[in-house]
Amino acid sequence: MPALLEARDLVKHYGAVKAVDGVSFTVEPGICFGLLGPNGAGKTTTVEIMEGITPATSGQVLYQGEPAGARFREDAGVQFQKTALQEFLTVRECLNLFHSLYARGTDLEEIIRTCALEKLVDRDNRKLSGGQQQRLMLAIALVNDPTVLFLDEPTTGLDPQARRNFWDLVRAVKARDKTVILTTHYMEEAYFLCDVIAIMDHGRIIAQGSPEKLLKEHFDDVIIEVPREDFALDPAAMPFHVLSAKEHIEISTANVEATLRYLMEARVPIQRVRIRPRNLEDLFLELTGKELRA
Amino acid sequence: MRRMLAVWHARNLEFLRDKGTLAWNLLLPIALVVGLAIIFGGPERPLFKVGVLHAGGEIDQSTHPFLATHYVEFFSARSESDAVRKLSRHQMDMLLDLRGTPRYWVNTDAPKGYIVEKLLLETDPRGLKREEVTGKAVRYVDWLLPGILGMNIMFSCLFGVGWVVVRYRKNGFLKRLRATPLRAIEFISAQVLSRLILTMLVTVIVFVGLRLMLDFPMEGSGALLLLVATLGSIAMISIGLFVAARFTSEELAGGVLNVLTWPMMLLSGVWFSLEGSAEWVQWVAKIFPLTQMLDAARAIMLDGAGFTDIYPQLVFLVITSALFLSLGAALFRWRAD
Numbered sequence: 001m002p003a004l005l006e007a008r009d010l011v012k013h014y015g016a017v018k019a020v021d022g023v024s025f026t027v028e029p030g031i032c033f034g035l036l037g038p039n040g041a042g043k044t045t046t047v048e049i050m051e052g053i054t055p056a057t058s059g060q061v062l063y064q065g066e067p068a069g070a071r072f073r074e075d076a077g078v079q080f081q082k083t084a085l086q087e088f089l090t091v092r093e094c095l096n097l098f099h100s101l102y103a104r105g106t107d108l109e110e111i112i113r114t115c116a117l118e119k120l121v122d123r124d125n126r127k128l129s130g131g132q133q134q135r136l137m138l139a140i141a142l143v144n145d146p147t148v149l150f151l152d153e154p155t156t157g158l159d160p161q162a163r164r165n166f167w168d169l170v171r172a173v174k175a176r177d178k179t180v181i182l183t184t185h186y187m188e189e190a191y192f193l194c195d196v197i198a199i200m201d202h203g204r205i206i207a208q209g210s211p212e213k214l215l216k217e218h219f220d221d222v223i224i225e226v227p228r229e230d231f232a233l234d235p236a237a238m239p240f241h242v243l244s245a246k247e248h249i250e251i252s253t254a255n256v257e258a259t260l261r262y263l264m265e266a267r268v269p270i271q272r273v274r275i276r277p278r279n280l281e282d283l284f285l286e287l288t289g290k291e292l293r294a
Numbered sequence: 295m296r297r298m299l300a301v302w303h304a305r306n307l308e309f310l311r312d313k314g315t316l317a318w319n320l321l322l323p324i325a326l327v328v329g330l331a332i333i334f335g336g337p338e339r340p341l342f343k344v345g346v347l348h349a350g351g352e353i354d355q356s357t358h359p360f361l362a363t364h365y366v367e368f369f370s371a372r373s374e375s376d377a378v379r380k381l382s383r384h385q386m387d388m389l390l391d392l393r394g395t396p397r398y399w400v401n402t403d404a405p406k407g408y409i410v411e412k413l414l415l416e417t418d419p420r421g422l423k424r425e426e427v428t429g430k431a432v433r434y435v436d437w438l439l440p441g442i443l444g445m446n447i448m449f450s451c452l453f454g455v456g457w458v459v460v461r462y463r464k465n466g467f468l469k470r471l472r473a474t475p476l477r478a479i480e481f482i483s484a485q486v487l488s489r490l491i492l493t494m495l496v497t498v499i500v501f502v503g504l505r506l507m508l509d510f511p512m513e514g515s516g517a518l519l520l521l522v523a524t525l526g527s528i529a530m531i532s533i534g535l536f537v538a539a540r541f542t543s544e545e546l547a548g549g550v551l552n553v554l555t556w557p558m559m560l561l562s563g564v565w566f567s568l569e570g571s572a573e574w575v576q577w578v579a580k581i582f583p584l585t586q587m588l589d590a591a592r593a594i595m596l597d598g599a600g601f602t603d604i605y606p607q608l609v610f611l612v613i614t615s616a617l618f619l620s621l622g623a624a625l626f627r628w629r630a631d
Binding site (some may be wrong): 010051052054070073074076078080082083084086087088089096097098100101102103138209272 | 296297299301307312401465471474475476
């Protein structure tokens with residue numbers, strides 16, 4: 001049984017720049033697959049090759065075991081980072097337009113309800129807020145009842161509340177057996193939505209797996225954070241590994257009790273000390289030596 | 295078909311709701327024609343113009359005493375049929391034939407023809423052979439009107455398609471359509487159809503409105519005129535699509551469209567007849583679809599030309615459309631980069 005979608009050794013050159021440099025992965029049905037990486041890592045180019053928007057320099061995209069073609073276009077739903085629609089068209093007219101472009105359709109009223117657009121259907125699409133606009137773009141991506149849904153940085157530029165609402169929406173869509181391919185540079189988003197992630201940097205995938213598995217593979221410690229102003233010791237003289245000494249002193253430790261005891265004995269106030277597990281941001285730093293949002 | 299109609303419908307809505315542009319498309323040609331009719335509608339210079347058919351290269355004044363008359367401009371007429379046609383349109387006041395037995399033509403509908411005939415008979419009371427033609431005067435506005443309508447079609451089609459498609463590409467709307475099953479030919483056909491139908495609608499409304507206001511002549515078939523306007527519009531839309539096939543900057547596309555429209559506006563005979571202008575200008579003008587469209591439209595409206603008379607112009611417009619539509623479709627690009 002072939003994978004639902006497979007990228008085989010995708011390469012994309014823009015002149016001398018290798019935007020995508022030999023990317024391969026498979027996507028099983030029903031999962032949310034996340035491409036995580038900083039801006040310029042090659043995430044968008046990779047998904048646009050998969051969507052058939054950008055031709056690859058070399059490599060192949062397979063859909064249900066066959067080269068992705070006309071059938072794939074009918075089955076895929078796409079939400080770009082940024083899309084403009086036609087001027088003067090209402091939300092409903094935009095949906096009708098895209099609905100008519102597919103042989104297979106789904107109930108538009110249901111999509112309108114799912115994406116909470118009921119009160120906006122007669123509004124000019126240019127008069128929507130950022131969050132409303134993204135909900136409309138998601139609705140447009142759903143008009144053909146897609147098997148595979150591509151979401152390219154769908155929450156970039158949204159406020160935290162709108163982002164959280166959008167995540168709930170994506171989860172609701174995923175619950176209907178849709179396969180989702182998501183690109184993001186928010187590790188929180190990837191962690192919250194994705195079953196499998198591939199971390200990209202410089203056009204290559206540098207790690208791949210479920211977020212929990214990747215974290216378990218790379219880390220056996222936790223992080224203790226102490227506000228800088230509470231920390232009178234010399235970080236270099238600590239018997240523990242200090243990861244960062246910026247706003248917070250970040251101490252990596254596998255033994256929380258021993259570390260806390262050491263800090264208390266050194267008269268470091270522990271009221272504002274925070275203990276957190278390792279996250280994908282740490283993983284990225286570990287793998288590349290740089291911060292994800294740098 | 296369903297996909298093409300959906301894109302066509304959406305484009306129509308976008309156009310019709312853009313009230314500013316719609317009003318501009320309707321009012322500009324009316325304002326131009328009416329304004330120019332007022333400016334150029336006054337009395338002409340008090341001079342009689344007499345065409346002369348004669349032997350030799352120049353008019354020889356000694357061949358007839360009438361040729362010495364003051365305040366009458368005598369000029370060589372090219373051919374008898376052309377000169378008679380001009381006389382019937384009041385573009386000259388009399389035609390004198392001195393090649394054999396002297397004879398003359400006069401337009402019995404023209405007051406100036408009556409007076410200039412009196413002058414002729416004053417100088418030559420023997421009586422010359424008299425021929426009559428009839429026909430109402432063609433005013434400048436009658437001649438100008440097809441030019442203005444043609445110019446409006448040109449701007450509407452070239453900019454309406456060229457500019458809009460480049461904007462779609464620049465803002466990513468084309469890229470979004472690319473992610474659907476829509477094919478380039480369906481998208482292009484929808485743009486051609488939408489712009490064609492809306493342009494024809496606007497042109498017919500303006501034509502009918504001006505007819506009621508100005509009572510200009512319409513000698514030939516309305517259906518044939520509609521065919522000329524339709525083929526002319528398709529040719530212009532095709533050129534617009536060709537220009538828009540690759541550009542991603544509205545400024546650049548606008549510049550190229552200006553480079554195309556200005557020579558047509560000046561050299562296709564919108565404002566004045568090219569007769570008498572340099573040979574090369576007339577030759578260059580012939581390759582412009584606007585020239586072909588206006589020649590055919592004026593022939594139908596002013597001379598009552600039929601299908602066979604304007605056949606060459608129709609063929610030219612069809613070939614122009616086929617050429618630029620094919621190039622536009624072949625070069626068409628969805629993405630901005």
